[in-house]
Amino acid sequence: MDRTEVVIVGSGFGALATAKKLAKAGKPFVLISETTEHLFQPLLYQVATGVLAAGEIAPSVRAILAKYPNADVRLGRVVDVHPDAKELVYEAAGERHTLGYDSLVAATGARQSYFGRDEFAKVTFALKTVDDAERLRAQIVRCFEEAHTTTDLERRKNLLSFIVIGAGATGVELAGQIKELAGRYFEQSIRGVTADDVTVTLVEGAGVAMPAYGGKLSEYTKESLEKSGVEVVLNTLVTDIDEHGATLKAHGSETGERRTAETIIWSAGVQANDFAAALAERTGCETDRAGRLLVNPDLTVGGRADIFAVGDMTSLNNLPGQSPVAMQGGRHVAATILGKTKRGTPFKFRDKGSMAIINRFRAVTKVKSIELTGFVAWVLWLAVHMVYLVGFRNRYVAVMSWFGSFLGHRRPHFHYAQEIGPIEAPEARIPDDETAKAA
Numbered sequence: 001m002d003r004t005e006v007v008i009v010g011s012g013f014g015a016l017a018t019a020k021k022l023a024k025a026g027k028p029f030v031l032i033s034e035t036t037e038h039l040f041q042p043l044l045y046q047v048a049t050g051v052l053a054a055g056e057i058a059p060s061v062r063a064i065l066a067k068y069p070n071a072d073v074r075l076g077r078v079v080d081v082h083p084d085a086k087e088l089v090y091e092a093a094g095e096r097h098t099l100g101y102d103s104l105v106a107a108t109g110a111r112q113s114y115f116g117r118d119e120f121a122k123v124t125f126a127l128k129t130v131d132d133a134e135r136l137r138a139q140i141v142r143c144f145e146e147a148h149t150t151t152d153l154e155r156r157k158n159l160l161s162f163i164v165i166g167a168g169a170t171g172v173e174l175a176g177q178i179k180e181l182a183g184r185y186f187e188q189s190i191r192g193v194t195a196d197d198v199t200v201t202l203v204e205g206a207g208v209a210m211p212a213y214g215g216k217l218s219e220y221t222k223e224s225l226e227k228s229g230v231e232v233v234l235n236t237l238v239t240d241i242d243e244h245g246a247t248l249k250a251h252g253s254e255t256g257e258r259r260t261a262e263t264i265i266w267s268a269g270v271q272a273n274d275f276a277a278a279l280a281e282r283t284g285c286e287t288d289r290a291g292r293l294l295v296n297p298d299l300t301v302g303g304r305a306d307i308f309a310v311g312d313m314t315s316l317n318n319l320p321g322q323s324p325v326a327m328q329g330g331r332h333v334a335a336t337i338l339g340k341t342k343r344g345t346p347f348k349f350r351d352k353g354s355m356a357i358i359n360r361f362r363a364v365t366k367v368k369s370i371e372l373t374g375f376v377a378w379v380l381w382l383a384v385h386m387v388y389l390v391g392f393r394n395r396y397v398a399v400m401s402w403f404g405s406f407l408g409h410r411r412p413h414f415h416y417a418q419e420i421g422p423i424e425a426p427e428a429r430i431p432d433d434e435t436a437k438a439a
Contacts, residue, residue: 003100004030006337007088009078009275010107011038011061013323014311016390017330018105019061023068025338030072030099032090036061038390039130042323043398045170047133049140049177050185050411054130056397059390078108078275081282083304103306103337106279106293107330110312110321113269113290120241124266127170136265140178141414143262147197148190160198161261163246165238166268167204168212169356172221174265175202175230176359183229184360185411201231201259203238203248205268210356210364212320217364220373224358238268270321272313283307288315297346299333305343308333319349323388355381360406 011033022029037058046052065071076092088099112126125136147159164175183195208218222232240247245260272291280287283302286294292315301307310329312321319325335341353367363378389395
């Protein structure tokens, strides 16, 4: 039997925080993930809008943990767990493997939720993975390139129309960046396309933008977006989406309004990944409507003292699904496994504040009762995100990219390449009079 002392499932903030603390203490562990990259998810929108390259926000977990001989990183997908036998089942290279453990830490994060309308996934763009970001980046470039050459005015309008659903941090950051792209990049590089030609609509079901902040920060966010040219539509739900637009329905309205757009981005909700369901079934742990594990105060799962879960796949005390919660949770679990924290000790989150960027030189920051907006908040956002990027090279390259994008007009990671495909020859038209003679 292949065994180790600790198994960590995932490679995000919670998983890496757990791994680092165990590694430094010399505790043997195996980290299993479907990707061996540590994704800095808060910056995915910058990959989608050409500010950063994927490699700058997704360094290799193997490289991060390479100096620790007690760390074993494996590429695989965990499919089942047997708590009584203390065994985990994962798939790798087309085979199933069983791995024994003393302690198990689940940190598989969350995926996009469509609130029961899973068909929306086929006609919208998400932003949860590197592949999502690169797909959206290619779509943005394609829309502007095709708008540059088409002679169909209606199609041009649709190509330059973007709808972002969900006014949380991701939706706000995306909407602001797409509008900024139009004026600070594409207007400079593509003749005949101006910022006024581009329509960005941000749709939110709540009555404020960025509901998690509220108050003056939400108001500042809405006003800043509108000043930049983004249309902010509040108290409105999306009732239907297809490849060429969406139907918006305001609260209290009996009819919906059809909006056409070639690009619709969904950032309205999340749900736990599949491994959460397997853990819930095997341990008897309850879940919420989003499939997140209702973990115990000490971050154990169900009635198991040897199974822990952290991050976005969990729900505890209404804590936000943010990276600081996952990282602190991971360190708490590692300390418990190492015996530095007494078993059963409740996890206490130390709120160091929240922040989100709106567009160039505008951001919002909330640290307890202190609220900052504008340029000061924007500089603070840059500093904090630079600190949390893993690796010196990642920080250095990110800073250079930020200087080029925010202070200049560069988007160094947009790549242009026409997709070559067969073009059907137009059918020969027969004049009406010739048609009549032939008849």
